[in-house]
Amino acid sequence: MLTAAGCSAKTAAADQEQSQETAAEVQTETAEEDTQKEETAVQTISQNTVVSTADVTSSGLLDATDFFTERDLTQTADLANAQYITLTSGQDVNITEEGVYVFSGTVTDVTIRVEADDTAKVQLVLNGVSITNDGVPTIYVVSADKVFVTTTETENTLTVNGTFTADGDTNTDAAIFSKDDLVLNGLGTLNVNSVDNGITCKDDMKITGGTYVIHANGDALEANDSIRISDGDFTISSASDGIHAENDEDQTTGYVYICGGTFDIEASDDGIYGNLAVQIDGGTISVTAAEGIEGTYVQITGGDTDISASDDGINAAAKTTTYTPTLEITGGNLDVTMGAGDTDALDANGYIYISGGNVNISAQFAFDYDYGAEMTGGTVTVNGQQITSITNSMMGGGMGGMQGGMGPGGGMGPGGGMGPGGFGRP
Structure with missing residues (x-):
């Protein structure tokens, strides 16, 4: 085992005894030269510091203002x-x-x-x-x-x-x-x-950057508290979830936040899963999975998201008690294509809100919600027909529902009070 604790690797080579045989000296000198060449090559690459940007927002469900430090973004x-x-x-x-x-x-x-x-x-x-x-x-x-x-x-x-x-x-x-x-x-x-x-x-x-090609028999990317992505190029193949954040011990963590990057995700279970929340503010995302996106609160404010799914396209389900299950779309472009059978494009065990963005759905059942839904903006097309209101495909529970709890930053979830349709907004 090599223990590295702050000393330079080339120092050990330089400190070898001068009494070595000529052949050994030549070998040592060659190793030093190779190390120096490697250092020079890497230093040349890093001479021009590359710092990416994170197009974060403070107005979404998650306040992402402090999600990334300058060093995080330095490539x-x-x-x-x-x-x-x-x-x-x-x-x-x-x-x-x-x-x-x-x-x-x-x-x-x-x-x-x-x-x-x-x-x-x-x-x-x-x-x-x-x-x-x-x-x-x-x-x-x-x-x-x-x-x-x-x-x-x-x-x-x-x-x-x-x-x-x-x-x-x-x-x-x-x-x-x-x-x-x-x-x-x-x-x-x-x-x-x-x-x-x-x-x-x-x-x-x-x-915050780089190119990633991941083949996993489990989850491709998995974290307890959060997965935050500002940039990168991702090709993911997973026998479980593509991106998975879950914390069984802390109900205020376990979220996925994406504000940039390019994603090609193929997953046998969920493409993107956050038991607390999934928030997409940007990026170009392509998901082929049983369920495209799943979380207690799913919010899409921007980006281009394309989902092909065999169960639910997006599923807002009660994975935590922090929020009432909610799917909220305020911006971006969302395209959902569903397989045949008893499948739902947009499914919420609570509420569905659409106030902006472009949503295109190809599915037998477009919407499935339990508590209520409202559409106040955006453009929504279902099987080639533009709609102006949301009709429940599969009738669920009654009106009202529980109020949303505290968010991961300590504040209430977006909205509050009674919605225009008379049901409680989380």
Whole structure:
């Protein structure tokens, strides 16, 4: 196991005894030259700092004003004091201190393990990395304040085969597994292939840039508290959920927020799932799944979303008690195509509100709601016919319903009081 704690990898080579044989000296010099070339190449890439923007909103269900920091949005690492590590098969790497660590190499049976102080910010820069493991994560964050996984302008591949084995009481079931905050960004490509989950974070996961190709037998992206995405190019194939946020212990977390990026999601279950909420403010999203989007409160304010589903296109269901199940569309373009049979394009176990945007539905049953629905704006087309009011396809529960609870930021959900139709707005 290699322990990296703030010293430069090239220092060890420079400190070798001068009494080595000539052949060994030449080999050492060559290794140093290769390391220096690698450093120069990476530094050249990062000379021009690349910072993306997050087109967030404060007027939606979730106030996203402070969702992303400047460092989250910076797609290149500060390499002034970086440590460069060439991976070796069968040799794990332990990161115990805050810092920037640049990795390269094609290896098997290697875990990059971060076990640092809970105030430490650690940045792992992947510069042409390929790791193939059997049953253990390729990157495992045990402890830190926040860990960044940043790709340079290279292709990187993380693969886990076999069957995952637990680390004590921790079910480490993903190619990248983090117990603390995780940020994914960069200028390159990250391929993730996993026998279970692709990337799992037990705290907040943020993605602000990079290209991601994820094939997972479990959830492709999974987090407890939140998944926040401002940019990136995603190709996702999942035998479970494409993007999944859920916290069974805290009813005010477990949400998905998207304000940018391009997504091609194929999932056997849900394309996008947030047990508290799913809010889409932007991005270009294509989902093919049993259910396209599911959450207690689903809000679409912008972006282009295309859903092909075999069960519900969008389902606002009672996954938490924080909100009354609600589907709200205030902007953007939404296209929903449903399979044959008893399927619903827009389904809410509470309310449906449409006040803006363009909605195009191709389905046997367009709307299914329990408490009420209202349309005050936007353009809605159902099977080629423009409509001006929402008709319930499958009659549900009575009027009224419970009032919405507190939102994740501590405030009430949007709206309040009685709606124009006489039913309680969450």
